[in-house]
Amino acid sequence: MEGLELESLNSWRGGGEVGNNATLLCTPLVGTTLPQMLIQMRRANEIGADMVEIRLDYLRSFNPTHDLQTLIKESPLPTIITYRPTWQGGKYEGDETKRQDVLRLAMDLGADYVDVELQVANDFNSSICKKKPHNFKVIVSSHNFHDTPSSEAIGNLVAMMQATGCDIAKIVTTALDITDCAHIFQIMVHSQIPTIGIAMGERGLISRLLSPKFGGYLTYGALEEDAISAPGQMTVKNMLELYNFRLIKPDTKVYGLVGKPVGHSKSPLLYNAAFKSVGLDAIYMPFLVDDVEKFFNTYSSPDFASGCSCTLPHKEVALKCMDEVDPIAKKIGAINNIVRRPDGKLVAFNTDYVGAITAIEDGLRVLDGAVSVDGSPLAGKMFVVLGAGGAGKSLAYGAAQKGARVVVANRTLDRAKELADKVGGKALTLNELENFHPEERMVLANTTSVGMKPNIDQTPVPKHVLVHYCLVFDAVYTPKDTRLLRDAKQTGAAIVYGTEMMIRQAFEQYTNFTSLPAPEDMFRQLMENHA
CATH class of the missing domain: 3.40.50.10860 (Leucine Dehydrogenase, chain A, domain 1)
Incomplete structure (x- = not known):
């Protein structure tokens, strides 16, 4: 599929819901007892959810009449009642007739929605057609835990759902590639009925966040990190506070970080x-x-x-x-x-080379006790770069431009030589670096991912090697204090955190994105608060 184009969107809303032409934010309740569910629904209201999905299949003990009546009556938010069977990824293993009886009872007791699977939707909708309350809505859902079908196949599924007489169609797939989300976006745009579209998994995360851009009826946000009910789900707190979910509209511009992995990024x-x-x-x-x-x-x-x-x-x-x-x-x-x-x-x-090199130069100025110097403090210094990838190229180029003598150390010598030749430097393998100390007071810059979460106990070079360096920089910034930097401090070297490179290159990127000056103080304060 090429060229996802946006079209005018129809916003579909049910009665009694909060929000104006905005995708609703629903929090699944996955407590295993009735008291836990009641606590969770109140918490969902406090953190800003619009509605709750009561996952009855999570309850270890369940008295249908009493528990449903209590949950529906006590909920401060509109309710979706879901009793998901194991054959659609849920936990219910009992009799199918009894399961549907519970969903009908939920309707009678005042639930706002029930979620019923496509496989049984015809029978269920036929059984309630004569007594269905005016404001009650049936969500007909389909879950695919293997992949994301083509847009045409998903469109056929929605048509089948519409034929059952559903009020809302819910398509849940599994994203094997981030481009699978485009199928979900297209079906939400083109569907003739209110539609919920989600691609599960980390590669499908954008389908959850961008639901308002493409006219999705609702999307799901977890109460807490430990209460996630589907792969790739994020918390309501992150959606509202980190991603400004309420501000997303059809015309919202989308920016992002292209990488693998990306979950660590600030x-x-x-x-x-x-x-x-x-x-x-x-x-x-x-x-x-x-x-x-x-x-x-x-x-x-x-x-x-x-x-x-x-x-x-x-x-x-x-x-x-x-x-x-x-x-x-x-x-x-x-x-x-x-x-x-x-x-x-x-x-x-x-913008990497500007962010990293200026941070290293400032670190050297502090080390030398100089308020300012003519030319770069890197001039004449031996500058050792670990890694020959994109960041390594940026640091090697930037250091060479400042007059440093560049040494590139990489796992494979051929790549080290390729980069060293470009900047007029010397090439080593990482193993050779341990015995490489032609002089003291060298500068070391790590551009590999060694030491990044979750492998925080790893370091690209042994501690005893660092005694030959006056300054050590680590491009890794999660965690801020990597093992490499902790070891460097103990050997007496000055250190420069990866956060400095991250912040300084972000200044340049923000201006390139927006043509506005970067809010430098804000960026620094945010990084400090979330170190």
């Missing part, structure tokens, strides 16, 4: 806060991308992937997908910042 925290502070109708989110070319071909609308940050392992391969590349980025051979122009053309930059 970029959404910075950019979403900045967008909100100046009233920009935009959202920034993680894009877990396996195939960069496929991603940009699929999401080609000017307001989707309007701008992207680019991280491991795509900084080099993404360059080949660009229409234009800034001369410096072309010389480096890696990009980390992509802007989509109004005509759809993709233009790429490299």
Whole structure:
């Protein structure tokens, strides 16, 4: 599928719900006892959910009449009653007739919605057609735990749901690639009835967040991290506070981080806060991308992937997908910042080298006790770069431009040589680095992912090697205090955190995205608060 284009959207709303032309935010209740469910529904109301889904199949003990009456009566929010059988990913293993009896009882007791599976929807809807309350709605759902079918196949499913007499269609698939979400977006746009569309898994996360952009009836947000009821679900708190979910509309521009992995990134925290502070109708989110070319071909609308940050392992391969590349980025051979122009053309930059090199220079100035120096404090220094990927290229190029003598150490010598030759430097393997100390007071810059969460006890070089360095920089910023930096401090070296590179390159990216000056104080404060 190529070129996801946006069309005018119809917003469908039921009676009695909060919000005006906005996708509803529903919190699943997965308590195993009635008291837990009651606590959870009150908590869902407090944190800003619009409605709750009561997952009856999670209850260990269940008295239908008493428990349903209590849950529906006590809920401060509209209720969806779901009693999901094991054959659709739920926990109910009992008799099917009894299960449907419970859903009919929920209707009689005043539930706002029930969720019933497509396989039994005809029988269920036929059984209630003569006594269905005016404001009561039936969600007919289909769950695919294997993949995401084509848009045509999903459209056929929705047509089957509509034929059962449902009020709302619910399509849940599994995203094997982030481009699978495009099928979900298209069906929400084109459906003739209110539709819920979700692609499960981390690659489907954008389908949950962008439901308001494509006219989804509702989407789901968990109460807490430990109360997630489906793969890829995020918390209501993150949706509302980190991603400004209530502000997303059909015209909202979509920015994000293209990488693999992306879950560690602090970029959404910075950019979403900045967008909100100046009233920009935009959202920034993680894009877990396996195939960069496929991603940009699929999401080609000017307001989707309007701008992207680019991280491991795509900084080099993404360059080949660009229409234009800034001369410096072309010389480096890696990009980390992509802007989509109004005509759809993709233009790429490299802001890594500016962010990292200026941070290292400031660290050296502090170390030397100099308020300012003529020229760069890197001039003449031996500068050892660990890694020859996109970030390694940026650091090697930036250091060479400042007059440093560059050494590239990489797991494979051929890649180290390729980069070293470009910057007039020397190449080593990482194993050779242990015995490499031709002089003291060298500078070390790690651009590998060694030491990143969850592998926080790893380090790219042994501690005893660090005694030969006066300053150590680590591009890893999750955690902020990596093992490499802790070891460096203990050997007496000055350190520069990866957060400095992250913040400084983000200044440049924000300006490239928006043509506005970056809110530098805000970015620093946010990173400090969420270190």
